[in-house]
Amino acid sequence: MKLNALLKTLGFLALAATPVVAGPSAPAPKNPIAPAPVNDDLGITASIGYDSNYVWRGFNFGQHWVRAGLNGELLLVGGASEDGAGSTSLLWDVNYGSLAGDQDSYSPNLTTANAAIKNTNSFQRLQLGAAISHDFGPAAVSFGYSYIHNMGALANGGGLNQAGIFGQSQGYGMNDIQQLTLGANTNLGPINLASSANYDLVNGGWYFDLTAKSTIAVTDAISIVPHAGLGYGLHYNAGLTQATRGLIGGGTLFGQSAAQGGISGWTALNVGIDFPIKLNSRATLTPYVAANLPMGPVKNLARSSTNAYAFGVGGGPATPFHSIVYYGVTLSVRF
Template sequence: MKLNALLKTLGFLALAATPVVAGTSAPAKNPKNPYIAPPVNDDLGITASLGYDTNYVWRGLNFGQHWVRAGLNGSLLLVGGAAEDGAGSTSLLWDAQYGSLAGDQDHFMPGGAGNASYQRVQLGAALSHDFGPASLSLGYRYYRNMGVLSTLGGMNDGQEVSLGAATALGPINLSSSANYDFVNDYWYVDLSASSTITLTDAISVVPYATIGYGHNMNWQFARNTGVTSTWGRNNTSNFTAITTGIQVPIKLNSRATLTPYIAVNIPMSGVQNLPLNGSPDNACSTVLYGGVTLSVRF
């Protein structure tokens, strides 16, 4: 009797506990509609890069051979655009760059000696607004010139304000900028065109061309050094150079891209007339050069 009473009691307790246990158990998974966690957006909007150029060509002037560089750049969205393509958005663009002539092989020493060191730091920021058909930017850039070339050439640091514009005409991307260096008192304006040709999901080909135009140009050299004395302070304006080439961006994975390139810089009268004829590969000659950049997005 006692055993039967005990069994009945245990059965009653189990029956009473059943609704509580069922109420706290996890619902069965639906194999037809499995739960998928939303992706975590861990992109900081920052890109780090390392690069090498056989020649450092800046605004049509060939500073020297074997340029090694590193940089950081990013974009911070300030105002989101209402359109699906981002039109109406405003962003803060920034970058920091450092470069150095490896082996001190410059193109400015008398007689083509090519033994002056040179390093440059650039810090820039710009506000960019996307209007849909085109985007406009207003920016500031600081240049810090260092090394023997900077000292002997009497180079000044530079500070520029710039106005930029970019648009697309079918497959052709166009961009232009007007830059005024208020420390060295010169203007530089450029116009660039490029197009992206997709070969595979990972490889593209980007042909491009740029033409530059200067007013009272001195490339941040002191005007009494003779390097840029032909421009003087007499409102001289002229075309500097045409640079054209091909980039080949290669996506290594979702974040890393390797971009080799080859280009030719063709000086125009504004550079050809500079008093820099010390060697066959001097700063004023046409040069075929190339390089590679590894960039990683975080």
């Protein structure tokens, strides 16, 4: 009796442990699909930075430039990974910079002749931009608009527009800039090429540029990025008023100069090396060193300018148009 009861108990347990199958079991997938990661990237990058000199399109505006900016990309039309049609995005940026020590390069330093005229004018710049970019695969093409608002004593003419030995305002300084930009970007092997054509709607004139750079990975976190840029102007004036162009072109302090049509020719060659350091998955610290080498008409401005202001006669300082080695650093964080 005890043996029969034990056998019945074992049989019941074996039956209870057997899974109930309604039909043939499905085979396990050979390549299980991992769950898609949650995308919390807003496509926005914030940055702060410092430059020993503010160099823009071949001109040296002054020393100790501090800046901050935001830029982003908003995907409007996808398709690059679906049907090969490429993607269309809205690119935007907001940038603000200031000469921290008010040490500009354009103004003469006449502390003995007229204390109002010094090379210690403030300068700030606010830039707003937006562009539509389409990625065709081999190259990306963009078309956009940007507004550059120049502020501070340098933009307003500084001491040159004050009463004194000149007696009245002569219209020195800078205008704001509104420009349309057509750009293109492509890769040739390890080299990235970018170019743009820019037309100033307010001041007239064209500015073209071509830049090349290559990224050399040292470690997973550190890279070396050599780069070079070349600029060309066509009746280009960088937003400077006619009186200022006459002054820096070797004319008189009353703006009488043959420099009416702006710069036409190669402006400058800019070469440098960036050293981006990836701090974490979102933050990057990028020190750099660069050299600005004026060419053609910009270099000729340095030759024609003098520091000899004698009762209204003379050219402007040559500092903005001299070759210069400068450096800086940028901290950027992507959100």
